[in-house]
Amino acid sequence: MLLHQLTPVVPIPIRHERNKLLRNLSYTKMQNFTLQHAGNTRKVLFETVNKNNTVEGYTGNYIKVSAAYKAGIENEIVDWVV
Numbered sequence: 072m073l074l075h076q077l078t079p080v081v082p083i084p085i086r087h088e089r090n091k092l093l094r095n096l097s098y099t100k101m102q103n104f105t106l107q108h109a110g111n112t113r114k115v116l117f118e119t120v121n122k123n124n125t126v127e128g129y130t131g132n133y134i135k136v137s138a139a140y141k142a143g144i145e146n147e148i149v150d151w152v153v
Contacts, residue, residue, distance in 0.1 A: 104134075105134050105135075105153075108130075108132070108134055108153050109153060110152065110153070111152070111153055112150050112151065112152050112153075113130040113131065113132075113134070113150070113151060113152075113153050114130065114131055114148050114149070114150060114151075115128045115129065115130050115136050115148065115149055115150075115151040115153075116128045116129060116146075116147070116148050117136075117138070117144045117145055117146070117147065117149065118145070118146060120140055120145055124139065124140045125137055125138065125139060125140055126138055126139075126140045126141075126144060126145060130151075130153060134153055136151060136153060138151070
C-alpha cells in the first residue's frame, strides 16, 4: 500500500495559531458548561488533598470542584453544590 504525502503542508506558524484557537474555544466551552450547572447539587468524588488544605474532585460530568478540606470527604462520593 502506498502512502501519499498530503500537499501543500500547512506551515508551522499557522498550525500553532489554529491550535491556540482550538484550545481557547475548548476552554470557553468548558467554562460555559460549568456555569450552566452552577448552583446544582451533584455527586462529587473528592480525590486530591492539596497542601493549602483544600480538596479537589470531579462530578460525574467532569466538572472540577475545589473546596476547603473536611474530614471524611476524601476518596468519597458526596453530594455537593457546584
